[in-house]
Amino acid sequence: MILTVTLNVAVDKAYVIEGPLQAGEVMRVKTCSNTAGGKGLNVSKVIGLCGEEVLATGFTGGFNGAYVEKLLTEKGIxxxxxxxxxxxxxxxxxxxxxxxxxxxxxxxxxxxxxxxxAFLRKFETLLPKCSVVTMSGSAPKGLPADIYGKLIAMGKKAGVKMILDTSGQYLIEGVKAKPFLIKPNHDEIAQLLGRPAETMEEMLESAKELHRSGIPYVVISLGADGAAVVCGEGVYTARPPKIQAVNTVGCGDSMVGAMAAALERGYGVEEMLRYAVAVSSANAMNLETGYFRQEDMEENLKQVIVEKIG
Ligand SMILES: Nc1ncnc2c1ncn2[C@@H]1O[C@H](COP(=O)(O)OP(=O)(O)OP(=O)(O)O)[C@@H](O)[C@H]1O
Ligand SMILES: O=P(O)(O)OC[C@@]1(O)O[C@H](CO)[C@@H](O)[C@@H]1O
Incomplete structure (x- = not known):
């Protein structure tokens, strides 16, 4: 089973407006949709669509918390x-x-x-049931900056593959515990090393440094350009086909969900990268975050170009 951790759950509201967004004006919303959000819940929905067993945990509170739980249960998560x-x-x-x-x-x-x-106690009881844990997104105030580090240490002790996808101090502190896989984007890789990573060469150099520090899989997501991974097997890139992007919010989460599913299935690195890029680019083809159509994913899967470059 895959456990997803969402410390900062949200009711995600997607507002579609007709014209441009104008600060200082009254903006009428054409359509509005509410979904269970916070990065880890997008990951959970994608894992469910990939057909793998998933359990979502984290903190929820009040009416919004109960609403998110209802939305998840309706989706079978x-x-x-x-x-x-x-x-x-x-x-x-x-x-x-x-x-x-x-x-x-x-x-x-x-x-x-x-x-x-109370959360750390719950996490400890859930660990023996899972083989992969994903930890995604920001954390609410009150939690220490090394909260993910604590979870990673507990998970590694239990022999679980720990995936971390966060930013800022949570990422900087979290990587110190050496998770199994991280998925920084362009900005996050620069934050991590404290230096700009503008070119592909600079990004790969940073990823190699992180890999050498003890992180087995460093996956850099590159938006429409796909992704690159530095790992023990070598350096690989994957490029998605040209698609009609509708909403790219949650693409990183879809990529994390697909990689967790791939690890659960025992895929090798090339197959994992191809699948993750196919799923995440299929996510961009819909308005809904954390959702993809199987037919889009299957079509993209045929067209993703994976290359071993090092
Ligand atoms: N316009 C696009 N066309 C095709 N694929 C895309 C596009 N945008 C994103 N993707 C896919 O989604 C993956 C993750 O996207 P991105 O690098 O934007 O992640 P991110 O910055 O973590 O996103 P977010 O924080 O919005 O979830 C990419 O590696 C790619 O496979
Ligand atoms: O504050 P976080 O957890 O870092 O990010 C929250 C969030 O922007 O991330 C998702 C898209 O990746 C959205 O569903 C959600 O609203």
Whole structure:
């Protein structure tokens, strides 16, 4: 089974507006959809669509928390959250008539030390049931910067493959515990090494440095250009076909979900990368985050170009 950790759950609201987004104006929303969000819940939905067994955990609170659990259950995603006093946040993604996406991400209500301790106890009980754990997204205030480091240490002790996809201090502190796989994008790889990574050469050099430091798989996601991985088997790139992108929010999460499914199935690195790029590019072809159509994924799978470059 794959366990997904979402510390900062959200009700994701996608607002479609007709014209351009204009600050200081009244904006009427044409359509609005609510989905269970926070990066880890997108990962959970994608793992479910990949056909692998998944369990979602993290913190939920208040009416929004109960709503997210209901949305997940309706989608057939089993979940076991620690219930906290604070209300689960909302995140808004405005898709405007110019084809641009603007996100407003609430910070999330603070979590107390007792609530953190309750989560660590729950996590410990869930670990023996799983072989892969994904940890995604920001964390609410109140949790230490090394929260993911603590989870990684516990997971590694239990022999579980730990995937980390976060940013800022949580990423910088988390990598110190040497997760099995990380998936930084262009900005995150620069944050991690504290130096710009503009060119492909610079990004690969940074990824190699992280791999040498003890992280077995360093996957860099490159948006429409696909992804690259540095691992013990070598250096690989994968390029998706040209697609009609509708909403690219959650593409990174789809990639993480697909890689978790691939690890669960025992895929080799090339097969994992091909599958992850096919799933994540199929996610970009829909409005809904954490969703892809099987036929889009299968078509993309035939067209993804994987190359071993080192
Ligand atoms: N426009 C696109 N066309 C085709 N594939 C895409 C496109 N955008 C993203 N993808 C696919 O999704 C993967 C992840 O995208 P990206 O690098 O943007 O991740 P990210 O920055 O973590 O995204 P997010 O934080 O929005 O989830 C890419 O490696 C690629 O396979
Ligand atoms: O605050 P986080 O957890 O880092 O990011 C939250 C979020 O922007 O990420 C997802 C897209 O990747 C959205 O579903 C969600 O609203």
């Amino acid at each position: 089993p979940n076991e959250f620690v219930h906290v006093k604070g209300e689960t946040r909302s995140c808004i993604n405005i898709l405007d008539g110019d084809g641009k996406s603007t996100e407003f991400l609430e910070p999330g209500a603070p979590v107390t030390a007792e609530e953190e301790a």
